[in-house]
Amino acid sequence: MKRVIYAILIFVLIFGFIKACIRRDTADADLAKSTNTKSNELIFPQDQKTVTIEGIDYLQSQAPIGNFGGTFTASTIGEGPKTFNPFNTKDNISSILSEIMYDGLLTTHPVTGQPIPKLAKSFSISDDGKSYNVKLRHGIKWSDGKPITADDVVFTWREIILAGLGNTSIRDSIIIDGELPTVEKIDDYTVKFTTPKPFAPFVRMLSTPIAPKHIFESAAKKGSQYFDTFLSTNTKPEDFVTSGAFKLKEYIPAQRVVYERNPDYYIINKNGEKLPYLDRLVYLIVGDLNNEVLKFEAKELDTINLQGAKVARYKAMEPHSDFTIYNLGPNTGTLYLAMNLNNRKNDKGKFYVSPEKQIWFNDVNFRKAIDYAIDRKNMVLNIANGIGEPLFTAESLNSIFLNKDLQPYDKDLNKSRELLEKSGFYWDKKGRLFDRFKNRVEFDMLTNAGNTEREAIGVMIKQDLEDLGMKVNFKPIEFNSLVNKLVNTLDWDMIIMGFTGSPLEPNGGKNVMMSDGTLHVYNMRTEKDKNSPRYDFEKKIDELFVKGALATKFEERKKYYDEYQKIIYEEKPFIYIYSPTIIVAVRNKFKNIFPTSLGGVMHNIEEIYTEE
Amino acid sequence: MKEIITQLIKDKFAKIALILLGLMYLALFFADFLAPYTKDFSDRTMAYVPPSKIFTIDENGQLSKPYTYNYTREFNQDTLEMDYKLNRSKKYYLKFFSSGQPYKFLGLIPMKRHFVTVEPDGRLFLLGTDINGRDVFSRLLFGGRISMTIGFLALFVLFPIGLLYGGISGYLGGKVDNIMMRFAEAVMSIPSFYLLIILASILPSGMTSIQRFILIVVILALIGWASFARVVRGMVLSIKNQEFVQAAKSIGQSKLGIIVRHILPQTTSFVIVAMTLSVPSYILSESGLSFLGLGIQQPDASWGNMLKEAQEFTNIIYRPWLLTPGFLIFVAVLAFNLIGDTIRDVLDPKSRVR
């Protein structure tokens, strides 16, 4: 009996093996994929405008009228908020989540990127570019019923921002020649800001939230240590007094943040009814991208940002699913390769970068040769699954300051070889690259471990450079250690990193681009090297950033920032790689969805409504 | 020893497990030869290509030498999708035992022969490719070398330490014992997984892959020695009063000599059981570390870091071939457990080793 079973088993195995070996070559039925892509042409409503009804200056939405009620669920990736005090936030997520509750005087036009009034009724900039007159809305209130007046604005700026409470980054970014701007109250509904010199980026700072004086005043008086813990994540939701469309209802650590509608918000629809339409806004706190997708698939989320292969999946599902996909163009991040141009010594008298490498890295031909060797096209195809665009400029592709004259180009190894030869590099019989002092060209390339995208880019760049005969030791290292190398020990050769940039204000990147910046990655200067000599192109960029900040007209500023992008494009201290495209999916039951590259899906959250 | 083997062969599950593991290690030993490509070979125009289709009956229905077609990849602007199609314009015949990419067998003997390759310009991806267009099948073999040895190596570091530590502590007794055991208990009281990731995260960057591999082995060993030493001490306590130990003492052997030569050999059966049962936990630990990005780093392969890539949602659904490392981990760990269980039942059925 047993033998029979064994015999059958062996027979089945052999049969299976043969079956697996024999495959007939028949042409695939051409799967004509239905390409019924919906056209997602958005017709944007007119801009919101101010209307005055019974002495109250409302902001009126021009979007189609919708139903009240419903919940919109979005997500944030990471650990969740660290504070709900918009003046204490140091990370992006806390900023987003706290600024939902506190409106700023101005906001950014979601399409043009220009500053437009929000909490302010109107604003004007004087001809000399130094003073900003801001008129407030009459009759609008904090969530506890107290009116929002010039006192709140003056208090926020004088006692919090300019006094250096909480996160001082805004304050530090508007110190102009050692002087701070001033604020004064003209009357109850007018405030005047004055900068010591014309300083164009200042207008963007007016989007900073405004705090209710009667709540924040006592905290501000108790000093910075107390203020750091004020309105933390442990504060009871009832204790928030807010001006935004939504107000905190509950915060469950590591799970979600729930907001409820502000019933007395100052934006109204065309019928004069107070917005927002939605009763609730929920942010789920998800740990990683993977979990976010799963939650969207399980319909726990109403919107999601998509990358890479997921886009294809959702695109295919779109026609018979309950969501729509919007392509918002390239994102604001820049992904780059940089070489360490540092030619100084550390405290112990040792060079940060060994002298022979310094010669290579400081040679613009060498940098360009590397640039031409990089296969951006295949990186976009393989790593971003085609959902992205090669990047060559320091400003991101959706920046309003993007220099469009800088042309993209393809990988060109011959050009790389030419450039290397020009600088005296040569190859031996085995194709290995040596410099003119007979040193083998070999260096380390770092990126942060655990980031699949960057690791994959690293693997590809390593191969690209090895095609040129260089020896590249590619080492993904732990994120924190990498940052430590970048800003403290400075002992690295080449890195692959990314920055999130601002598409609206190049001056936001001055910490990266200016030679004394805290993130001047390719040539970090420690305290003692503060006054060390600059490269010519570094000097030029410094100059352009100063000029760009002081100029007041957009066209004039654009000229300076175009110039700086051109210098980076030619000198290649940063070699940009590609920009992923932002693709979002939103459930169809939500209407008045007008996502833009600058504002994302949620910029008009008060206008969004659900049909159910 | 003989009894163990006969028992292993008698037990059906253990037999299957033994055969599986044997085949695995054999394959890993001959990885260079069996893999059609080297570890780092990549064709970037072929990222995420599905497994090659091998045909033995051609389009006319005639029996043919096995051949395959290359895939072509195209980005479809409408669906935003990568389309993979077989390029039927050229057949590539499979070649057995012929020369392909050069490699060094076991890192020493330069060779060119591969078990199976394909004609020039053809691509044979038996289990598809990963994000960088590297052959998953080849990387599985090379990654397996790391994953399947890391546990054993850690044991070879850990066991001598644990044996000696436990032996000395138990034999000497008294204050020394007390201090040594307090220290071991302190190490045991730190939740092991966190200790593991803290240690892994302090690995200096800029190490070569071999250094990193060795240090991970050391770290894995550092986690496990204490509990092992404690059990050994307990056994030594009961052994040390037996006659043969007293006899050795009376003829004036050194303390260390007695511990190493007379006492520790008595713990062999426990050691064997503990060893086979702890190899799988190290294989799993490596995959856990890699999941967090703290294990073996790209471009080196290990089953853990290959699985990390696979665990993305879209990969699980659309690229099931990337899941093979998970399957192999499962099989290897299961096989080790089954063998360990059998050995334990033979040697020491009441053993509390888990």
Place this chain on the structure above:
Amino acid sequence: MEILKYIFKRILQTIPLLIIVSLISFFIIRLSPVDPLAELRLNPSVSKETLEKESHRLGLDKPIIVQYGKWAKSFIKGDLGITSNGEKVSVKLKERIPNTLLLTVVVIFLTWVVGIPLGILAALEWKTYFDRLLTVLTSIGMAIPSFFFAVLLLIFAVKTGWFPVGGLTSANFTDMGLWAQIKDIVHHLFLPVIVLFTLSLAGLQRQMRANMLDVLDSDYIRFARAKGLSEFKVIYKHALRNAVNPLITLLGFEFAGLLSGAALTEYVFQYPGLGRLILEAVLKSDINLVMASLMMGAIMLIVGNLIADILLIITDPRIRVKS
């Protein structure tokens, strides 16, 4: 009185233990090149002044030994310090402990309810086909990398829609009635419990089997059998009681073990427990948080062992004689 003295002695013994644990942990963490401010440093809009302020606040500008002293002093006072984000460590732990406790207790309960009977069965059927099958089945649970199993289950949840995708409560949890709330939590707990359960079942089952074999082989069971007691009585009245005793020791370990073993599972399921908190803290080198959690883990283990030992003394007369 004996017991009280014993407990007192044991507690005294744990003090040097805790000092060693804290020293080891502190120095290892601090030796790591990981910079708790890394994220801030890489944010172009964070100014130098802010960074200095942060580094001073966290005491990063002082030598390690001073940092340890500062930490130890406040720890003794019961102050666990603040995280690198400026939140109170004690508050953060308090948020998470109940969740982890819930998960742990459910998992331990389930494993015991299933594992002990399976262990007994295996011991009674020792060396039979059934015994082998049980071992193989429980081994399967141990052989899948837990994070991977968790990911697969999550995808299962998405595909079927039977289970929520991670978390502990639904978005509208606070508006539910009590029953609905309990149901909601059970619904969310289901998948993480399955993963941890399959992970720890095999261990307990083998342990119980070994204990049972040990006891069945002992003199008094042979005696009981010789006396002609029914097999049922022998097993369930005499053998079982003695076989379960050693498992009590295990409880302490299991408790602390789950704290560490659940980290990856909690991480994948986005479960708001301690494991995920500590994991994230370790990766960021958030020293106060990591130290507090490690110390808590150590204390939990020590207390667990202590309770187990005391229970043993009370239940098992043989041990009392020895002590």
